[in-house]
Amino acid sequence: MMFPEIGHFALMLALMFALALAVVPLLGYVRHNAILLASAKPLTYVMTALTGLSFVILAVAFAQDDFSVLYVSQHSNSLLPIWYKLSAVWGGHEGSLLLWVTILVAWASAVAYKSDSLPNSTGPVVLGVLGIVATGFLSFILFTSSPFIRVLPDQPMDGVDLNPLLQDIGLIVHPPMLYMGYVGFSVAFAFAIAALITGNLNASWARWARPWTNVSWAFLTLGIALGSWWAYYELGWGGWWFWDPVENASLMPWLAGTALVHSLAVTEKRGVFKSWTVLLAIFTFSLSLLGTFLVRSGVLTSVHAFAADPTRGVFILALLVIIIGSSLLLYAVRAQAVKSSASFGLSGRESWLLINNILLTVLTLTVLLGTLYPLIFDAFGLGKISVGAPYFNAVFGPIALLLIVFMGIGPVAKWHRTQGKLLWRKAWLSALLSVVLAALVFTFHEFDALMWASFAIALWLVLMCVRDYWDKVRTARQSMWQRARQLPRSYYGMQLAHIGVAVTLIGVIFVSMNSTETIVRMAPGDRVNVGNYEFEFTGTRHVEGPNYSADMAVINVYQADQLVTQMLPQKRLYKARQQMMTEAALHPGFTRDLYVSLGEPLADDAWGVRIYIKSFVRWIWLGAILMTIGGLVAAWDKRYRRKTGA
Amino acid sequence: MHPVRKKRMITIGVILVLLSAAIGLVMFALSQNINLFYSPTQIAKGEAPQQVTIRAGGMVVDGSVERQSETLDVAFAVTDYQHQLRIEYRGILPDLFREGQGIVAQGKLDQRGVLIASEVLAKHDEEYMPPEVTEALEQSKQASAQP
Numbered sequence: 001m002m003f004p005e006i007g008h009f010a011l012m013l014a015l016m017f018a019l020a021l022a023v024v025p026l027l028g029y030v031r032h033n034a035i036l037l038a039s040a041k042p043l044t045y046v047m048t049a050l051t052g053l054s055f056v057i058l059a060v061a062f063a064q065d066d067f068s069v070l071y072v073s074q075h076s077n078s079l080l081p082i083w084y085k086l087s088a089v090w091g092g093h094e095g096s097l098l099l100w101v102t103i104l105v106a107w108a109s110a111v112a113y114k115s116d117s118l119p120n121s122t123g124p125v126v127l128g129v130l131g132i133v134a135t136g137f138l139s140f141i142l143f144t145s146s147p148f149i150r151v152l153p154d155q156p157m158d159g160v161d162l163n164p165l166l167q168d169i170g171l172i173v174h175p176p177m178l179y180m181g182y183v184g185f186s187v188a189f190a191f192a193i194a195a196l197i198t199g200n201l202n203a204s205w206a207r208w209a210r211p212w213t214n215v216s217w218a219f220l221t222l223g224i225a226l227g228s229w230w231a232y233y234e235l236g237w238g239g240w241w242f243w244d245p246v247e248n249a250s251l252m253p254w255l256a257g258t259a260l261v262h263s264l265a266v267t268e269k270r271g272v273f274k275s276w277t278v279l280l281a282i283f284t285f286s287l288s289l290l291g292t293f294l295v296r297s298g299v300l301t302s303v304h305a306f307a308a309d310p311t312r313g314v315f316i317l318a319l320l321v322i323i324i325g326s327s328l329l330l331y332a333v334r335a336q337a338v339k340s341s342a343s344f345g346l347s348g349r350e351s352w353l354l355i356n357n358i359l360l361t362v363l364t365l366t367v368l369l370g371t372l373y374p375l376i377f378d379a380f381g382l383g384k385i386s387v388g389a390p391y392f393n394a395v396f397g398p399i400a401l402l403l404i405v406f407m408g409i410g411p412v413a414k415w416h417r418t419q420g421k422l423l424w425r426k427a428w429l430s431a432l433l434s435v436v437l438a439a440l441v442f443t444f445h446e447f448d449a450l451m452w453a454s455f456a457i458a459l460w461l462v463l464m465c466v467r468d469y470w471d472k473v474r475t476a477r478q479s480m481w482q483r484a485r486q487l488p489r490s491y492y493g494m495q496l497a498h499i500g501v502a503v504t505l506i507g508v509i510f511v512s513m514n515s516t517e518t519i520v521r522m523a524p525g526d527r528v529n530v531g532n533y534e535f536e537f538t539g540t541r542h543v544e545g546p547n548y549s550a551d552m553a554v555i556n557v558y559q560a561d562q563l564v565t566q567m568l569p570q571k572r573l574y575k576a577r578q579q580m581m582t583e584a585a586l587h588p589g590f591t592r593d594l595y596v597s598l599g600e601p602l603a604d605d606a607w608g609v610r611i612y613i614k615s616f617v618r619w620i621w622l623g624a625i626l627m628t629i630g631g632l633v634a635a636w637d638k639r640y641r642r643k644t645g646a
Numbered sequence: 647m648h649p650v651r652k653k654r655m656i657t658i659g660v661i662l663v664l665l666s667a668a669i670g671l672v673m674f675a676l677s678q679n680i681n682l683f684y685s686p687t688q689i690a691k692g693e694a695p696q697q698v699t700i701r702a703g704g705m706v707v708d709g710s711v712e713r714q715s716e717t718l719d720v721a722f723a724v725t726d727y728q729h730q731l732r733i734e735y736r737g738i739l740p741d742l743f744r745e746g747q748g749i750v751a752q753g754k755l756d757q758r759g760v761l762i763a764s765e766v767l768a769k770h771d772e773e774y775m776p777p778e779v780t781e782a783l784e785q786s787k788q789a790s791a792q793p
Contacts, residue, residue, distance in 0.1 A: 236741070346653050358661055362668045369672060373680070384683035384781070386701055386752075391679035395671050519737055521718055580741040599738030603715040608738045 004069050007057030008148035011098075014050035014105070015138040017043055021131030025124035029197070040124035040131075044112040047134065048105040055102045058147055059089050068155035071095060071147040077161035077576045079547035087172035088162040093296060093312070094147035096175060100292065101137045103176070103183045108134065111187055111212070118208065122194055129190035136319045144312045161547065161576030170230030174223060178250060181220020182288040185257055187212040188264075189285035189327075192278040196330050199337035206268035206277065211635040213264055213281075214493070217257045218631030224250050225624030236582030236597045238612045240511070240620055243392040248371040249291030252364050256284040259360035261631075266353050270415060272344050275335045276357070282331060286324045287364070293320050294371070345417040352410040359403040366395045397450075404457050404505065407498055408464035412471075426471070430463035451513045458505040465498050493634025497627045504623025510616035519599070523606035531613040533594065534558040535567075539605065548572040550583070553607060555596055557587065564594075569609075571598045584610075593617050681752060685782035687789070689759065690729035696755045699764075702731055703750035703779045711745060724749065726779075726786040735763040742768040748779040 021043040028036025058071075062085045067073040075092045076085050090096040108130040115123030141147075165171070191209040195201040227250065232240045241247065263277045293316045344350035370387045377385050412426045438456035442448075472491075473483045516531045524539035536556040543552045550572040557564045567585035574581060584597035592615050599608025683701040684694040694700055704724035711722040718737055723730045733751050743749060743766065753763035 237738075343650070346656060351657075354657070355660070355664075358664055362664065366668065366672050370676075373676065377680075384701075385680045386683070387676070388679045388681055388699075388752075391675045394675040394679070395668075398671065399668060519718060521716070582741055599718070600713075602713065602718075608718050610738060 003057050004061055004066065004148045004150060007054040007061075008146060010050045010054040010057070011138065011142060011146070011148070014047050014054065015135065015142060017047040017050065018105075018131050018134040018138050021047060022128060022135045023131075025128040025131075026197075029121050029125050029128075037121055037124040040127040041112045041115065043131070044105070044108050044127050047131070048109040051098075051102050051105045051138070054148075055089075055098055058095060058098060059086055062086060062089055065159070067157070067159050068150050068152055069147070070149045070151050073151065073156045073159045075159070075162050077159040077547060079576070080159075080162060080167070081546055083172065084162055084167050088166070090175045091162045091166045091171075094141070094145040096179075097137065097141050097145055097296070098147055099175060100179050100183060101134065101141060103179045104130070104134055104137065104186060107184055107187055111190075119200070119204070122198060122200065122205075122208075125194040125197055126187075126190045129193045130186060133186055133190075133323065136323065140312075140315055140319060144315050158576070161574060164548070164572065164574040164577065164579050164581040165234060167574075168230065168234055170226055170234060174226040174230055176223075177219050177226055178223030181216050181218075181223050181257075182250070182253060182291065184212065184216025184219060185253060185260075185281075185285045185288050187216065188260060188281045192281035193327060193330065195278060196334040196337070199334065201274055201278070201337075203268055203271055206264050207640060209281070210261075210264045210268060211637075211640045213257065213261055214631045214635035217254070217261050218628045218635070220250070220254050220257060221624055221631065222628040224254060225621045225628075228624075229621050232617070233584050233586055233595075236584050236610075238517070238584070238595050238597070238610065238614065240617065243370070243389045245371050246291075246295050248367050248392075249294045252367050252371075253284055253287040253291060255360050255364040255367065256280065256287050259357045259364075260284050262353050262356050262360075266350055270344060270350055272350055273354070273357075275331075278335070279331060280357070282324075282327045283364075286320075286327075287368075289320050289323060293317060347413075347418045347420070348416040349410060349413040349418065350415065352406060352413050355406050356403065356410060359399060359406070363396065363399050363403070366399070367392065370395070397454075401454055401457055404461055404501060407501065408461045411494065411498070412464065412468050426467060427464065430460055430467055434459035434463055445514065448513065451509055454505065454509050458502045458509065461502040461505075462499060465495050465502075469495060488637055488639065490634040490637040490639065493630045493632070493637070495630070496633060497630030500623040500626030500628075500630060502623070503626060504620050507616045507619030507621075507623060511614055511620065514615035515617075516613045518611045520609055520611065521602060521606050522609045523604055526606075528611065530611045532559055533564065533613065535596070535609075535611055537607070537609065540607065543570070545572065547576065548574045548581070551598070551601070553596075553598055553609070555585070555609075557594060567594065567596045569596045569598045571601075588618060590618060591616055683750075683782075685785065686724060686726045686729040686731040687782075687786055689731050689755065689761075694755055696757065699752065699754055700761075701750055701752050702733070702761050703748065704731065704782060705748055705779070706743070706745050708745045724751075726782045728786040728789060731761060732759075733761045733763050733766075735766055739766055740768040744768075750779065 021040065024036050024043065025040040028034070028039070061069050061072050062076050063082065065072070065076065065078050071092060071094050075088045075095070080088065090099040108127060111130065112127055115127070118126070188209050191205065191212070195205050227247065228240045231242065232238060260277070260280045263273050263280055266273045267277045296312060296316055370391050373387050374385050377383065408430065409423065409427065413423065434456045437459050438452055441455065442452050472487060473480045475483055518528065518530050520528050522528065522537035524537060527534055527536045534557070536558065538554045538556060540551045540553045543550050550570040552568050552570045555567045555569070557567060565587045567587060569585035570583040572581040572583055573579070582597050584595060587594035592613055595610070595612040595614055597610045599610065601607055681699050681701050683703070686702065686704050688694055689702060694702070702724070704726045707723040707725050707730060711720065713720050719734070720736070720739065721732060721734045723732050733753070735751070747768055750767045751761055751763040752765040752767070753761045755761055
């Protein structure tokens with residue numbers, strides 16, 4: 001079969017078209033040549049089709065067990081179920097980069113498709129910038145990490161199998177969602193660079209960039225939540241966030257992206273913060289690139305790091321430096337051209353959003369510092385260190401809480417100028433209620449000042465959202481229903497996302513405060529009480545899966561002598577890799593999860609068993625889903641459908 | 647003062663206050679929460695402090711893993727092929743923990759020179775080796791090459 005060669009060739013052609021896209025439209029802009037400018041759209045479409053073709057061919061190679069392809073033989077196995085074979089396409093370094101680029105060109109095509117309503121030459125310049133990024137990453141794949149390399153003539157009989165940890169539904173969808181977000185910020189970045197090049201940065205620029213940024217942000221939120229959910233049940237120790245460098249790598253663009261979403265709003269509505277917004281767009285995408293670098297180069301100790309290859313690290317670092325360096329240089333030279341003309345009042349919503357931006361930027365920098373500190377330390381020869389989770393908790397917590405306090409105020413503040421009296425009138429009841437309600441809840445629980453304050457802040461945010469909505473729908477002239485329908489979708493999106501933050505925060509508070517964790521040795525017949533539940537270990541039995549064999553424990557769970565559920569955690573041995581895997585058993589609930597996972601077999605048929613009761617842990621991801629929906633709803637606001645120039 | 651200038655001063659003031667508070671917090675948290683890595687050789691030479699949280703790692707020595715039958719206590723030795731370090735841990739070891747595998751443990755050294763681990767990390771890709779361990783092994787290889 002010639003398919004892999006065709007895939008490789010398609011990728012080379014895609015690089016040629018990306019290169020043309022990187023050069024021709026920009027040349028057309030400089031020369032004022034309409035024909036060269038008009039080439040941007042077809043070039044984008046062809047580049048996308050070719051990259052998509054090579055992606056499909058790789059997927060086909062996986063589906064057909066073509067182990068003559070090195071990448072397939074390293075990440076698949078004939079016994080692997082078909083859906084894992086397909087998701088194994090992005091189970092390793094080469095394929096996940098191909099996914100990265102495929103999503104990048106898909107975004108570029110979406111921009112091309114929508115670009116007719118853009119003013120004159122902006123569309124082609126935006127596409128040209130995306131072409132530059134695509135060129136960089138396509139050549140990275142072709143020169144250092146092609147997934148189409150063959151092992152001929154001695155092709156292996158069977159593949160090494162996909163890493164068992166990745167054989168899971170969470171990992172089928174996590175990388176595509178995450179990359180949709182990561183890479184989606186390239187669109188905002190391209191708009192920012194185009195604005196710097198053309199010097200044309202008005203309100204319609206921000207209106208154009210906003211929906212793209214919102215959608216990317218929504219995908220990134222979902223991607224991060226999926227990763228956290230996966231880590232929770234698949235790593236077998238029940239944590240939902242580890243401050244692992246790679247998690248941080250996805251959190252940093254999210255924080256910067258959140259700031260960008262808000263500063264774009266100010267730029268669109270009020271025409272201020274222009275140069276800051278442009279800088280932020282550059283930073284957000286740079287952090288996405290940095291994240292890719294950290295994950296792909298293996299410079300940091302992480303659960304995600306693939307076996308390191310120095311050439312790849314150097315190549316992608318060079319790419320990073322070139323893209324970030326040249327954009328910042330362009331910014332330094334051209335930022336004067338996009339200076340804000342309008343001014344803003346100190347008490348207006350602009351200022352509250354400025355505080356939002358400062359705090360989010362500070363959060364991003366603290367995470368960045370904590371993540372890179374081991375590298376800095378090592379570079380100065382001071383020794384090998386790791387920065388532990390306590391650092392991040394100590395720094396991130398207080399700043400994030402402060403930010404959430406301001407989240408309650410921002411939406412009720414008026415543009416330009418907010419009277420103190422108005423703020424007081426809107427806020428006093430919520431402030432009082434949140435403090436009192438939180439105190440009431442804590443009469444049922446051991447008092448902890450930080451937790452109490454966090455909970456009060458979460459309530460404050462919810463109450464302020466409700467209050468703001470109430471004030472907006474309650475008008476004399478119309479019925480509440482009519483009024484509610486008239487509010488713009490972007491408003492509903494904002495409210496949903498903000499409430500999502502409160503929901504996640506409540507989840508985080510309760511899971512850290514109210515959870516019970518026990519690790520015990522259990523022999524058949526042993527019973528143990530955890531929280532209000534009694535767990536009975538009845539023994540283990542042997543089960544066979546398609547590509548693994550496992551010991552499965554049968555654990556009966558009782559509450560007040562009533563059988564609640566039977567939990568079946570497994571300890572699997574994946575045959576192809578001879579790798580052990582813990583498969584936790586979950587009994588999910590709205591207010592608590594029961595979580596059981598097996599440790600090691602001990603003497604006398606006994607096992608080490610982890611038994612956790614996780615309070616409100618679902619809320620963490622529920623909040624993230626609300627944020628995702630909020631981001632999407634806001635992006636579909638009618639305002640963005642209008643043609644520019646209105 | 648001119649109103650525009652006044653506004654700018656207030657804005658900058660707020661930014662400075664927030665930034666310095668954040669920097670203070672970061673410096674404090676960093677000083678409390680960084681953990682240095684030591685190789686078994688460094689620990690054998692007494693370079694590592696006692697009763698301070700550190701990281702140590704190496705290859706798990708074949709046949710060194712001892713389990714208690716009644717509790718979840720486990721002890722094992724790691725080596726950089728120069729010296730060995732005994733590590734004691736209570737709890738469940740990660741799936742990829744195996745004899746001959748590179749691991750990193752976090753914990754405190756006691757008077758006996760044993761690392762009482764609070765966390766044992768084995769990575770999730772078999773080919774993957776913690777960079778600290780790789781470097782420690784290379785250093786010990788160099789040290790043995792030039793006696």
